[in-house]
Amino acid sequence: MNILSDKAFKAIVIGTSAGGLSALSTLLEKLPPSYHLPIIIVQHRAKDQKSLLEEVLQPKCKIKIKQADEKEKIEKGVVYIAPPDYHLLIENDLTFSLSCDELVSYSRPSIDVLFESAALAYRETLIGIILTGASNDGFTNHKKIRRTDHSPVTC
Amino acid sequence: MDSENKEFTDLLEAIRFVYGYDFTDYSEASVKRRINSFMANRKITTVEMLRDMILKDEKLFEVFIQEISVTVTEMFRDPTFYKSLQNQVLKRLATYPFIKIWIAGCATGEEVYSIAILLEEAGLLDRSIIYATDINQKSLQVAKEGMYPLANMKQYTTNYQKAGGKKSFSEYYIAKYDSVLFDKSLKKNIVFAAHNLAIDKSFNEFQLILCRNVLIYFNQKLQNNVINLFYESLCPFGFLGLGNKESLLYAEKKKNFEDVDRNEKIFMKTE
Numbered sequence: 416m417n418i419l420s421d422k423a424f425k426a427i428v429i430g431t432s433a434g435g436l437s438a439l440s441t442l443l444e445k446l447p448p449s450y451h452l453p454i455i456i457v458q459h460r461a462k463d464q465k466s467l468l469e470e471v472l473q474p475k476c477k478i479k480i481k482q483a484d485e486k487e488k489i490e491k492g493v494v495y496i497a498p499p500d501y502h503l504l505i506e507n508d509l510t511f512s513l514s515c516d517e518l519v520s521y522s523r524p525s526i527d528v529l530f531e532s533a534a535l536a537y538r539e540t541l542i543g544i545i546l547t548g549a550s551n552d553g554f555t556n557h558k559k560i561r562r563t564d565h566s567p568v569t570c
Numbered sequence: 571m572d573s574e575n576k577e578f579t580d581l582l583e584a585i586r587f588v589y590g591y592d593f594t595d596y597s598e599a600s601v602k603r604r605i606n607s608f609m610a611n612r613k614i615t616t617v618e619m620l621r622d623m624i625l626k627d628e629k630l631f632e633v634f635i636q637e638i639s640v641t642v643t644e645m646f647r648d649p650t651f652y653k654s655l656q657n658q659v660l661k662r663l664a665t666y667p668f669i670k671i672w673i674a675g676c677a678t679g680e681e682v683y684s685i686a687i688l689l690e691e692a693g694l695l696d697r698s699i700i701y702a703t704d705i706n707q708k709s710l711q712v713a714k715e716g717m718y719p720l721a722n723m724k725q726y727t728t729n730y731q732k733a734g735g736k737k738s739f740s741e742y743y744i745a746k747y748d749s750v751l752f753d754k755s756l757k758k759n760i761v762f763a764a765h766n767l768a769i770d771k772s773f774n775e776f777q778l779i780l781c782r783n784v785l786i787y788f789n790q791k792l793q794n795n796v797i798n799l800f801y802e803s804l805c806p807f808g809f810l811g812l813g814n815k816e817s818l819l820y821a822e823k824k825k826n827f828e829d830v831d832r833n834e835k836i837f838m839k840t841e
Contacts, residue, residue: 485786485815498815501786504599507575512597513786513815516604517642532599 422451425540426489428533429456430526435547439472442546443494446478452542454494455483455533457503457524469496483511497524504532577617578602584621591635591705592768595792604638639706643783644722645680646729648814651782652688653734654834659809660692663777669698672776672803674767675784676702679713680726683742684733685780686756691736695759701774703765714762716752720745767796772803779804783813790820797821804839811836 431439435458443454458468469480476494483495489509497503501513502524512532519525526545533541579594582601586592593601605620614620624631646652663669669689676682682702689695704710727739743750765773767784779800785793800810801823810827812835818824827837 485817486790486820501815504597504603506597506599512599514597514600514603515642515783515786515813516600528603532603535599535602 423540424452424542426533426537427452427454427542427544428530429454429544429546430530431456431458431546433459436468436471438546440475443472443476443478443480446476446494448477448479448492450478450492453489453491454478455489455497455503455505455529456494457497457526457529459522459524459526460499467496467499469494472496483513485511485513487511497529499524502528504528505536506532507536509536574617577621578605581605581617581621584625585631588625589631589635590769591766593638595768595789595795597787597789600787601638608634608637636706636708640709641675641677641706641783641787643677643680644729645684645718645726646733646735647681647684647782648834649729649732649734651733651811651814651834651836652684653732654831654836655811656688656692656734658830658836659778659811660688660694662807662809663698664692664694666777667697669694669778670774670776671698671700671778671780672774673700673702674765674779674781674800676704676710676713676762677706678709678718679716679762680718681780681782682713682760683716683752683756684730686760687730687735687742688733690756695756698759700760701776702760702762705764705766705768707764710762710764714757716757717749718752720748720750723750767799768792772799774803775805776803776808777805778809778811780811781813782811783816785816786813794821797823801826801839806839806841808839809836810839 429439439456439458460468467482469482473480478492478494480494480496482498483503487510489495489505489511495511498513500523502516502519504512504514506512519527530543582594586594605617609620614623624634671685673682673685679702682700685700686695689698702713704713723739730739742756743752781796781800785796788796797818804810809830814835816835818827818837826839826841828840830836830838
């Protein structure tokens, strides 16, 4: 069975480097608006780069894409993107929190910070995907998700 | 609640009971992350062990509290916010004979000096007093000194220029080795003091309160309490500036504020 349509999972987190736009776009274009999981994305990007990832991706995709808001409840069938210059974390009640903590692996938002908090909140029902990336960010906590006993996907 | 969460809740309750610091209404994911990194750095393997250690050892608790409450900031972070303050708020402040400003959660003070520079360039610094408060004593100490890494100045200079700064940024500091020291004249009207937004009360009335990127660390209940505190601490038609991603969405007092600049999260108390 394809892992991305398995009903045992509750959410997908994706980490990608600044150059991951086309990979991300290829993946998201295929999803129907009624997709059964929420998808939460951290992409590394230049701090003052104001062109928003969600605005670039939305016209190509059928599924709803938006920036994750402070304390927003996570819903299925929505793709959430971490806002620039903030870490994105997931609370146990499946809402978002933002933080301005120091950079992690030279990045904010950091893939590690998202993956670590998502692994705590979703436990074994989380799928973690690292799309592209040259830095160590995402590596530490990708292992954490693997430890909770399922297969991460790296493209 | 699973056992790991229970241990975590027990730790925060114990800290509140013994030391009077209340983190129970902080955003859990962020606090957990910082506590985990505190534990990892000291090879403490369980939350229970950490709890026993800090309850027995007040010195370790001091280190703990400094480490988990530290926040980072920069000068003129979000330059457009400062531009908006300059255009929409300063001329209103100028109508008061004496201007009182509260910067709540000032961290290491970068924002405090940014505001002082903004007031100086508007000719208002001499009749202003800025109360800069934070929960973290170590951060306050850094703020008082006004000394920052030289390496940050490139970014801060860019921010300052984008914020509409009128001078050359380097006129405000002297550089030595790898640090810079901000001009003493900037801090002559700044009062640095400890204040804990989670438990402490209002202490004055202000025409402007800035609290940027602090509410994101709190849960909705504490956010609401803090907004109430700001409401009580503002004079009629006083201004409130929040962080880029923060809002009054979940606050009971939402209707008692109107937008001054919706994008920059600047509000005015209306009733």
